[in-house]
Amino acid sequence: MKVAVIGASGYVGAELVFLLSRHDKLSLEYLVVSEGSTSAGKSFSQLHPRYQGICDLPLIAFSSHWLEQVKDSLDAVFFATPHEYSAQWASHFLQHGIKVFDLSGGFRLNQPQDYPQYYGFEHPNNDLINQAVYGLAEWQRQQIATAKLVAVPGCYPTASLLALKPITNNQLHAENSLIVVNGISGVSGAGKKLSMATSFNEVSLTPYNILQHRHQPEISQEAQAQVIFNPHLAPYKRGLLSTVTLTLKSGVTVADIDNAFNTAYQDTPLVRISADWPKIDNVAYTPFADIHWQFDEEKQVLVVSCAIDNLLKGAASQAIQCANISLGLPSHYALLPTTASELGNG
Numbered sequence: 001m002k003v004a005v006i007g008a009s010g011y012v013g014a015e016l017v018f019l020l021s022r023h024d025k026l027s028l029e030y031l032v033v034s035e036g037s038t039s040a041g042k043s044f045s046q047l048h049p050r051y052q053g054i055c056d057l058p059l060i061a062f063s064s065h066w067l068e069q070v071k072d073s074l075d076a077v078f079f080a081t082p083h084e085y086s087a088q089w090a091s092h093f094l095q096h097g098i099k100v101f102d103l104s105g106g107f108r109l110n111q112p113q114d115y116p117q118y119y120g121f122e123h124p125n126n127d128l129i130n131q132a133v134y135g136l137a138e139w140q141r142q143q144i145a146t147a148k149l150v151a152v153p154g155c156y157p158t159a160s161l162l163a164l165k166p167i168t169n170n171q172l173h174a175e176n177s178l179i180v181v182n183g184i185s186g187v188s189g190a191g192k193k194l195s196m197a198t199s200f201n202e203v204s205l206t207p208y209n210i211l212q213h214r215h216q217p218e219i220s221q222e223a224q225a226q227v228i229f230n231p232h233l234a235p236y237k238r239g240l241l242s243t244v245t246l247t248l249k250s251g252v253t254v255a256d257i258d259n260a261f262n263t264a265y266q267d268t269p270l271v272r273i274s275a276d277w278p279k280i281d282n283v284a285y286t287p288f289a290d291i292h293w294q295f296d297e298e299k300q301v302l303v304v305s306c307a308i309d310n311l312l313k314g315a316a317s318q319a320i321q322c323a324n325i326s327l328g329l330p331s332h333y334a335l336l337p338t339t340a341s342e343l344g345n346g
C-alpha cells in the first residue's frame with residue numbers, strides 16, 4: 001500500500017512516519033505539510049533529528065497541483081492535520097480512490113450540528129460524515145476492513161472507550177446513572193503549536209475545558225451512554241490516563257465484569273488487562289493500552305482505568321492498526337515492540 005502523511009512536521013505525523021518507515025506492507029511515498037509551512041523544503045530528519053537515517057524524505061508543501069500529480073500513485077493517505085483541514089480535503093482524495101485515515105476529529109462525530117459547537121466550524125461535507133467509520137481498532141475490525149474513510153479516535157476517547165465499552169456494550173451499567181470520565185494527558189497532547197498553557201514555566205496539573213470538551217460527545221456517542229468528561233493537563237510529555245467511575249445494574253457480579261473484559265480483549269495483544277492499576281511509564285512510547293478495574297459490590301460502583309501513549313495508541317499506532325486491518329492483517333502487525341529498548345525508550 002503506497003501512502004502519504006499529511007501533517008508530517010507535527011508530533012503525530014512524526015510518530016506515523018517512524019512506524020511507516022519500519023512497516024514492510026506500507027510504503028511511505030510522500031511527506032506533506034501545509035502550503036505556507038516553514039518546514040516545506042526541509043527533510044523530515046532536519047525537523048526530527050532522532051530519525052536521521054530512518055527517514056530523510058523531503059517535506060512537500062500541500063497543493064492541489066501536487067494531489068493531481070500523485071493521485072494515481074497513492075493507495076492511502078494519513079491526515080495528521082487540524083480538524084477543519086481534514087474535513088475539507090478528505091473528499092478530494094477519496095474521489096481518486098485513495099483511502100483516508102484521518103487522525104484528526106474531522107469525521108468522528110455523527111451529528112453535523114455538533115461540529116460548530118465542539119469544533120468551531122460548519123462541517124463542509126455532511127454526506128461524508130455518514131461514510132466515515134470510527135477507527136477504535138479492537139472494537140470496529142469488521143467495519144474498518146472495508147472502510148474508505150476511517151475516523152481514528154482521539155487520545156482521550158481511545159483510553160476512555162477501551163475502559164468503558166466492555167461494560168456499556170453488555171449493558172452492565174445502571175440506566176441513566178452518572179458516568180464520570182477523568183482524563184489526564186501529557187503536554188504533547190496539545191501538539192507542537194506554541195501556547196502559554198503548554199509553555200514549560202506555566203504547565204501545572206489542571207482541569208481544562210470542563211463540561212465543554214469535544215471528546216465528551218465522542219465518548220458518549222461511541223459508548224452509547226452519556227458521560228461527563230473531565231480532561232486534565234499534566235506537566236510531563238507523553239502519556240494519558242483515563243479513569244472511569246460508574247454504577248452497575250444491581251445483581252452484576254465480579255464474574256460478569258471479568259467475563260466482559262476478558263471476552264473483549266482475549267485476542268488483542270496491544271490491549272493488556274493488568275493485575276495492578278496502570279502506569280503511564282509502562283505504556284509511554286509504546287502502542288499498548290493497559291487496563292485495570294476494581295468493583296465495590298456493596299455500592300455496585302465500578303472504577304476502570306486505562307493508560308496509553310497519546311501519540312501512539314491515542315493516534316499514530318492506532319492509525320497503523322486500522323491500516324493493517326484494511327490490508328487484512330492482524331491489527332498489531334509490525335507494531336509489537338521486539339526489544340527492551342522499544343519498550344518506552346523515552
Ligand SMILES: NC(=O)C1=CN([C@@H]2O[C@H](COP(=O)(O)OP(=O)(O)OC[C@H]3O[C@@H](n4cnc5c(N)ncnc54)[C@H](OP(=O)(O)O)[C@@H]3O)[C@@H](O)[C@H]2O)C=CC1
Nearest residue numbers: 007009010011012033034037080081104189191192310315
Ligand atoms: N497530540 C496528540 O496527542 C493527538 C493529536 N491528535 C490529532 O492529530 C492531529 C495532529 O496533531 P499534532 O501532531 O499533535 O499537532 P501538531 O500541531 O504537532 O501538528 C499539526 C500538523 O498539521 C500541519 N498543518 C497545520 N495547518 C495545516 C494546514 N492548513 N494544512 C495542512 N497541514 C497543516 C502542521 O504542519 P505545518 O504547520 O508545518 O504546515 C503540522 O505538521 C490533530 O488533528 C490532533 O487533534 C489525535 C490524537 C492525539
Ligand SMILES: CC(=O)N[C@@H](CCC(=O)OP(=O)(O)O)C(=O)O
Nearest residue numbers: 104105154155156185186189190
Ligand atoms: C493536552 C491536550 O491539549 N490534549 C488535546 C487532545 C488531543 C487529541 O487527541 O484529541 P483530538 O484528536 O481530538 O485533537 C485537547 O484536549 O484538545
